[in-house]
Amino acid sequence: EDKVVQSPLSLVVHEGDTVTLNCSYEVTNFRSLLWYKQEKKAPTFLFMLTSSGIEKKSGRLSSILDKKELFSILNITATQTGDSAVYLCAVAADRGSTLGRLYFGRGTQLTVWP
């Protein structure tokens, strides 16, 4: 059974802290791993990772993929209250005639206190 597991499920930090969010996966015909930020309703795209060991960065956020260990991490440095959200990890897989679908984890609820 395909699965994506995120940890921790919730995290409370103070502004300025650095956090690491974890995502492990077991998905047949892996194609790519994606991170989304969900503040209220619509998930917004952060990163897509397809190759091991290549770090993606955007401002204070960075992410890396380990395809051997089936694992990815999302780092956020110098956290701000605006980083408070649910962070979703998703895996895209090839499924024959299906052109693509995402398998999501449960998400990590990050709360940043001022």
Added chain:
Amino acid sequence: DAGVTQSPTHLIKTRGQHVTLRCSPISGHKSVSWYQQVLGQGPQFIFQYYEKEERGRGNFPDRFSARQFPNYSSELNVNALLLGDSALYLCASSLTGTGVATGELFFGEGSRLTVL
């Protein structure tokens, strides 16, 4: 440019009723996918449509159906509603059917369905 738009934003139904949710993709996008997100869980894939054809279906009962129209908008229908169908229903669009793998998947704000 308008993003992915969904309607209605909120609705309340009772068990056994039927519901229709609507989605308009970003202009020019030909693929629409539907996801169900139960409170505290990640989104679960329901359907993908590309060029008006069903290209993928998740592990949902036949009470769930969908279609895509010539203008690429889409409807999700759920019959014989159960309490467990209460969730946020997300629509996502992409330029092509392979949009997922390139990260070019854009989500709407969702339709919040409550079944009493």
